[in-house]
Amino acid sequence: MRALWAYMYQWATVERLWLLDALAALGPGLLVLMADEHGAQARVPASVRITEVKGSNDPGRRIPGFLREVAGSPNRVLTMVHSVDEPADVVRELAICCPTRVGRPAAARRCL
Known part of the structure; x- marks a missing residue:
C-alpha cells in the first residue's frame, strides 16, 4: 500500500498513515x-x-x-x-x- 501511494504520502498526517496501514491489514485485495x-x-x-x-x-x-x-x-x-x-x-x-x-x-x- 505504501509503495502504491508513496508520492501522496508526503502530505499525509501520521494519523492518516496509521489508518491506511490498518485498512491494508484488514484482508487481501484483488x-x-x-x-x-x-x-x-x-x-x-x-x-x-x-x-x-x-x-x-x-x-x-x-x-x-x-x-x-x-x-x-x-x-x-x-x-x-x-x-x-x-x-x-x-x-x-x-x-x-x-x-x-x-x-x-x-x-x-x-x-x-
Whole structure:
C-alpha cells in the first residue's frame, strides 16, 4: 500500500498513515488486469478511460453507475476501487504488485 501511494504520502498526517496501514491489514485485495480491446488504436489511453468511470472518491459527488458507487465505497479513504490515472503508472504499479513477474513474457497473465 505504501509503495502504491508513496508520492501522496508526503502530505499525509501520521494519523492518516496509521489508518491506511490498518485498512491494508484488514484482508487481501484483488488485482484485476484488463485487456484493452482498442489497443494502440485508442485515442485515449485505457488508464485515462478507466479513471473516468471509477467515479469520485467523495461519496457526495458520486454519480450512479460509476464503479465506486456500484462498489458501495463508504467514504473518501475506503474507496473500494483503485486504478492508475496515467499510462506510466501502469508499469510502476504492476512492478509493485507483481515484482517477480515484471519483465518476463506475458507478465500480466502470470501475475495472478
